[in-house]
Each structure stands twice: as structure tokens, then as C-alpha cells.
Amino acid sequence: MTSTRYFDIAVIGGGPAGIVAATHAAKGGRTVCLVDRKKSPGYPVRCGEAIGLKGFASSVSLKQEWIRSRISYMKLVSPSGIAVTVPNNYEGYIVDREKMEKDLTADAVALGVEFFAGMSVVSVLPHTDGGYECRSSSSVIRAQCVILAEGVESRLARALGWTTCLAPGDLHSCAFARIAHDDVEPGTCVFYLGAGRAPGGYVWVFHRGGNTANVGLGVMGARCQKGMPRALLYSFINEKFPGARVTDFHCGGVPMGKWIRPLVKGGVMLAGDAAHMMNCVSGAGIAYALYSGRAAGTVAAESFSGGMCSHESLKEYQNRWASFYGRQQDRSYAIKEVMVGFTDAFLDGVARSVMRNGAKKMSILSIFVKAFISRPLLLLKVMRLLR
Amino acid sequence: MIDIDNATCDECATCVSVCPVDAIVLDDRVTIDNKKCISCGRCVAVCPVGALTPAVRAGAPAPMREKGTGT
Numbered sequence: 001m002t003s004t005r006y007f008d009i010a011v012i013g014g015g016p017a018g019i020v021a022a023t024h025a026a027k028g029g030r031t032v033c034l035v036d037r038k039k040s041p042g043y044p045v046r047c048g049e050a051i052g053l054k055g056f057a058s059s060v061s062l063k064q065e066w067i068r069s070r071i072s073y074m075k076l077v078s079p080s081g082i083a084v085t086v087p088n089n090y091e092g093y094i095v096d097r098e099k100m101e102k103d104l105t106a107d108a109v110a111l112g113v114e115f116f117a118g119m120s121v122v123s124v125l126p127h128t129d130g131g132y133e134c135r136s137s138s139s140v141i142r143a144q145c146v147i148l149a150e151g152v153e154s155r156l157a158r159a160l161g162w163t164t165c166l167a168p169g170d171l172h173s174c175a176f177a178r179i180a181h182d183d184v185e186p187g188t189c190v191f192y193l194g195a196g197r198a199p200g201g202y203v204w205v206f207h208r209g210g211n212t213a214n215v216g217l218g219v220m221g222a223r224c225q226k227g228m229p230r231a232l233l234y235s236f237i238n239e240k241f242p243g244a245r246v247t248d249f250h251c252g253g254v255p256m257g258k259w260i261r262p263l264v265k266g267g268v269m270l271a272g273d274a275a276h277m278m279n280c281v282s283g284a285g286i287a288y289a290l291y292s293g294r295a296a297g298t299v300a301a302e303s304f305s306g307g308m309c310s311h312e313s314l315k316e317y318q319n320r321w322a323s324f325y326g327r328q329q330d331r332s333y334a335i336k337e338v339m340v341g342f343t344d345a346f347l348d349g350v351a352r353s354v355m356r357n358g359a360k361k362m363s364i365l366s367i368f369v370k371a372f373i374s375r376p377l378l379l380l381k382v383m384r385l386l387r
Numbered sequence: 388m389i390d391i392d393n394a395t396c397d398e399c400a401t402c403v404s405v406c407p408v409d410a411i412v413l414d415d416r417v418t419i420d421n422k423k424c425i426s427c428g429r430c431v432a433v434c435p436v437g438a439l440t441p442a443v444r445a446g447a448p449a450p451m452r453e454k455g456t457g458t
Contacts, residue, residue, distance in 0.1 A: 037414075046399060120414050153403035153413060166404050173401055173433040221405060221429075227437020251435035253401030 003139050007033045007114070008309070009300050010134050010143035012121050012156060014041050016097075016286055017272025018149035019104045020059055020293030021300075025147070026111040028301020033141060034108060035134070037150075039118040042101030046176060046252035047286070048206050048214045050189060053091040055287025058324070059294045062093075063103060068209040069094040072187040078351035079194030079344035092189070094208050097286075116141075124148070124156045124268070131309075132267060144309040145267045145300045149293065152253045154260075154274040162260060162270070169340075170257030170276075172201050172218030172283065175229035179237060181244035184213040192236070193347050199223035200340050203236050215241075218254055218283060220340060256280045256336060259329055263296075263318040267311050271296045277321075279329060280336040288325050295320040338371055346371070388421045388442040389430060395438040402430035402439060 007030075011022040014036030022034040050071065056062040071092040076084045109115050119136045124146055127133045131144040148157050154164035184207055192203040200220025205213050215237060219229050229251060237244055255276035263270050271277070272289035279288065299317040303310045350367055393416050400413045410423035411430060421442070431439045 122414070151400065153400035155403055155409070155412070158409055164404070165407050165409075168405060168429055168433065171401070171405060171433060173435045175435045221433045224433050226431055226434065226439070229435035230437070250399065251397045251401070252399040253404050253433065253435075255404070 007143045009145045011147045013149035017289035017293040021297035022113045023108045024297030033114040035116045037120045041105045042098035051286045059290035066095045066100045069207045075190045077192045082351035149271040152273045168221035171221035172254040173224045174218040175233040175251045176216035178248045179244040181241040264314045280332040390442045405429045
């Protein structure tokens, strides 16, 4: 026996983008449901949990109890082991994402959002009576507007005509773990570069309070081989943190491509990883997800008038995204396309120049000028990407 | 044709995100529709834990690993 429930707005996917979308849709006075495949929000965490202060300011008010560590500086380690400390002009945190998502979900529910946990939506299709029908094995949800925030696989969006399949060059295959070890540097995010450590990507170690850290790595999909991320992660931990206590091993795919266009089709909007929203240089996606969720939820609520949703006015969501983070992502994509061409020898050369001249004299621009001199075709490629 | 080892799989859906023919589904667990599968090998290469393996079936040609498309 299948039951049908009716809402103005249905949000599929209970990660940061979906929770915030549902919250803002409800704040706008609509009836909203939030559906998540998992039984418990926020678990498992497939993420380094790093976010800049600005990433919160625009979307969610940061709660002190989410903060596990304050990041006061970053360090880059070249393939041959030269460590360069990046002068800090950045305020960032490592947050407890599981706690954050549980709290945000509770806030959404308190605002009247109906939360369906452990419900796997298998199809979202237009309904003959208008609006959309979202089906799981046991129930049916009808809504005028649907926000898809289902994560990187973005499979429901495919059935609605979006091309969401990622090219192997536009994906990082990642492995993550939490470790406890006395060599973890407090207040730091450390990035290790080099084809031997993570082909086309990097390893990161983010201090997570006490002697614990989130350690992870991403390998560019086009350079990845079966099981490589997990094997490389464990060999990195054994090398740098021998005997570390390793907990919460998980893996995941990080979209490193362009954000999906259009973001709106009919009454359906894409948000967060499902829209491939990600800073393609840093791999940071939480701030993008929070902002896109807020923008999608707010615009969705504003598009209702007298119980009817104007699909035309939903398109405003894409304008807001494009002018806030969208352009930044486009730039990060162009930079990433250059960086994947950097050889280990080139990265070591840059690190040595920085050690000689000081980091302040070594601007990002001068690094890129060097890169373009050694590989002129890159310049053409980047100009095409930025156009 | 691809085989999946569900005991090794972490259900991260990285394979789903690269499948060009929508042959992989993550529901309660990951399943592969081998009728749709074109044996391109992308999912095998990107699975972070190596839970996917090209299936060798009697009489079938060996699956090919697709050439990388990255730069």
C-alpha cells in the first residue's frame, strides 16, 4: 500500500545543501519535506570538514560547539619534501560535520520541515496534474517544486535530462580517515603534493583538535587505478604517522568539473555536489553547498504565488549562484587545468624559489607565468576556459 | 560486465557518478545492470577501494580499460 503526501517543495538529499534549502524554503512560508536515503543525518562523513569563516557568514550562523579546530596557517609540502608555510590571511575551521548536520536538521524540523530519513527516492518525474512525483519503494511524494541535492552521483537529475556523468579528468577519487597521533600539527592544514603521493591531486592533513586529524587524499580520476586512493592513504599514514590510531575510514568522489548548467529545468533545481559545485583547486565544497541550498530554497519559496509555483521565476536561482560563487568556481576550474600539468620537478622548483625569495615575493601570478613559459599551450587552454 | 564486492564497497557512489550509461545504482547497496554496461572500465579505475572488477565470462572478450581523458 503506497501513501501519497503533498508538499509545495520537496528536497531530496539531506546533506548541507539539502538541509539549508529545506530550511529556507520553510522560512519562506511553504510546506516542505526533506528526504534522505540514510537513516541518520550527517553520517558517514566523506569530507575533510574544512570551511572558511566567510563560508558560514553567507548562509548559516556558526555554532561554537561545531568547531573542532581553528586553522591559523597552511603548509604546502613539495614532492621532494620542501615545506612552504603560507602566510595566513585566512580564518578557517575544521568542523564536526555530523554534529552540524544533526543540529541543522533539527532546526529545519523545528521550522516545520517534514523529515523522511531512510527513504530512498528512486524516481522524480513530472506528473500529469502538474508538479512532480517522487517515488520510493514504499511511498509517493507530490510537490510543485523539487530541489535535488542528492550528492555527486546526481542520478535523479540524469533521468530528468541533465548530463551529470563526470569525465574521469573532472573527478577526484578520494579516501579519508581520522587519525590520532602525536605528530599532528595543531592549528594547521598541511597539503602534500606529488605524483607519487596522489596523482593529479594531493594529500591533506587537517588538525581536528587534540592530537587528531582528518587525513585524506584525492587522485584525479583519469590517473586513478583500481583501489589506488585507499592504498596510497594507508601508505601515507604509515610513513608520516607510524602507529597512528586510524578510525572512520571512508571514501568518496569529489566533482572537480564545471557546475552544471542550467541549474533549473521546469520545477526542478540542482544544489551542492549534485550540481557539481566545488572549488576545483581546494576541493572545498561545504560553503558552496550551504550557499546554493540557501539560494535554491529562498528562490523556490519566493516563486510561489497563491499555491502555484512559477517555474520561470525559479531561474533567478542560477543568476544568484553565478554571481556569488559560480564565477569563482569557473576561475578555479581554469587554474586546476593548469595545475594538473605541473610536474613534480616544477613543483619542487617553485618550492625552492619560495624558500630563497620568501613566500611574499612568490605570487600565484609568478608561479603561473613560470608555468606558461615552460608550457605555452597551457596559456591558450586557460584563455579558452576563462572566456 | 563488472562484478562488485559489496563487502568492500563503502557505498560512496563514485562509480555511479562516472558511469556513462547509467548502469550503476546505489540504493540499499550498489548494484550493476550488466545489460546496460558497456565495459568501459571507468568505474573500476575510480573506485577508491577497488571493489569493482571486470568480469571475465566464458567466451566473452576481455573488458578493455578506457584510455584516460585527462590532460
